[in-house]
Amino acid sequence: MEIEEGYKTIFGIKIYYKLYKTGSNKKLITLHGGPGGSHDYLIPLADLANYGINVLFYDQFGCGRSDDPKDPSDYTVEHGVEELEELRKQVFNDKVVILGHSYGGLLALAYAIKYQHNLKGLIVSSGLSSVPYTVKEMQRLIDELPKEYRDAIRKYDSLKDYKNPEYLRAVNYFYSQHLLRLKEMPEPVKKTLEFLEKRKTYEIMNGPNEFTIIGTIKDYDITDKISKIQVPTLITVGRYDEVTPNVAELIHKNIKGSKLVIFEDSSHMAMWEEREKYLSVVREFIEEVYKE
Template identity: 60%
Template structure:
């Protein structure tokens, strides 16, 4: 069973898809500025009696733009998540999964609204943009010399469309964003939406490791020890949001679990789909059983 359409949250029409029945799971896509499309594998959880809610965040995918650029913040995103939860689930507690930037958003939500959560899943997510940038720069230093120099030299000049720079970025993405060829159509759709909309440029910047937008200084690492809900953290061995970033989160959230996907980069839901779904469904089942 799939329900889809638009819902008004905070005066902005948001596109959503609601799959199945069971334990409610709200899913936050990455970007910032992506779309729900690439998270299609998460609908496999329906077979495990999990109800999966996917939606395009403000200014993303098929959803409307906010009234002005003051909305393009993680703080506004948190209020939107709470509005979505209330709209679909009322007073019910939910599981919340955030991937990539969505993981940062999920952490920010938990810091303010953890009483509304049964459990938290941070998938290739981050608690510190500055740390994540440093780790991505370390990965860039491991690229072949000509590609490393292209990123450094053309990036410093702001020549993000230079052919050598574009080729080097593509190699970084092949290693650390998605190790699946050909690229799944659902992932392609997300990338097309990201390019067409302005949210990524406003909040992030020109690419994954050049973060010049509104989130550039965001860091909640030292506040994570206030999170008390059951938490699962997942990361790929070759992830652009590296295992070090994931370990920092694990070390701060008491009792949290960390699972490393040995054959994955940033999109383990595609690279190790079956195991990824098994890990998530096991966490949801165990956490639900403890609460009954």
Template identity: 35%
Template sequence: MACTEGYVEGAFGRTWYKITGDVTAAKPPLVVLHGGPGCTHDYVDSFKDLAATGRAVIHYDQIGNGRSTHLRDKGAEFWTVSLFLDELDRLLNHLGIAGRYDIVGQSWGGMLAAEHAVRQPAGLRRLVIADSPASFKTWVAEANRLRRDLPPDIQEVLQRHEDAGTFDQEYFDAAKVYERRHVCRLVPKPDEVLRTDQAMIDDPTVYRTMNGPTEFHVIGTMKDWTIESRLHAITVPTLLVSGHFDEATPLCVQPYADHIPDVRWKIFEQSSHMPHVEEKEACLAAVAEFLDAG
């Protein structure tokens, strides 16, 4: 499948993107929003296989991450939802697809996709929100509930370091126990997931600022984020995706199901936070079926 890469210039640097397939194909192009905030496109790279169904698939690294411009000196006031919404709009316009496109957003990418959709952009046709909470307060409460099932010694290490504010290697090693249960259950992790992991180690600016040091210790600028009261404004058909062992638990996802008028929900029984990796074929098939239904 043909693949092209390029950059979109913006006020604060440039955004790298990759197109798999042909944007002039009959089916609307699919734009993939990665998670984090602060991840890279690598771990959601599997969605490129949907180009085989006759649509272009567009990945990009959000500003501050991956192959896009890094801005390590920017403070908390810089990293906002609006920054990333503006970047998405700029990408759509640059590629000439703002009039007709679909979106799949994973984790933070799904939150960003929902923020985009509540604005009711004229060109958005279908929306996939994968493994995403509708409120960070619910996310944290559920993460702490899941955390209480970790081995007592792991819980002790995590709590001790969080109380002291010492996020060292011992802390992150303990956090991996949670990640193996609720983020990616595949052993070993696929290469594309490892690439994103390493990128976040190399430059944790965005993740640490907006989220915090780990998936469950959310102390960043997004800690009070919620979209629950605005979900009724999403008018396009929407597919929710999550995993049985997902850190985005049913309670996290439920507001999307309750308040988006045209919605359906698929739970993958053998997956945690990455059904597109853990049950790749089944997940991609479900997404393709949904996108083709319109």
């Protein structure tokens, strides 16, 4: 196995990538969340290279180590889809499996609607097809929080005071239940969150936090289009996921023949919370689609 990293020029800007090369025909492209995160927190997926799977990580436009888009109107899912297609052509120029996590799952679905002829398979991991429905589900999770946190979130949300210490304390409690249920945050996850803070993409496309989505993707909903997807599809979600099992179920229901796996001890980051189990589910799926 060798690791290749560097930049590809896509639509006139530099996009960072890291490729774990194995020389086999199995190819996986990973799509990080945010929007505005970085590939770092997805690094457990690099372990798949030990099983002969080529794994490509990249930082999307305006994320991580990549450049901002030249045109401010490019902060869209559609632009992300075309960027992914260009990257696929430049690196593999072959059919691939894509794995999108969180917002990356939305991006993966949008890509599959337009380019499924380039896919061997699709993995939507804690992903979504509808931002409004996901926000509704997250609000339900907020309703179920202990009163002090719920009240703080409601109060400062209505005041749009997203930097208030009381509010941030409540947000962090929500994250400890529904984003990552580990005592210690792994370094690669911290790294992604640092990029999220530092770059402006999250703020532009998403908003101030995970459940206050007021950015460019706020009305995005492709649920009525995903039934077009006919490639083998795996959907995974954590039992305590902020992008809830109901959201996963909605995707599952609309993609014929898709498989849904729920990780019972995970929230939003099963690749860390139940690492071995998660990787084995993903690996089996990839091996299966390359047999066909």
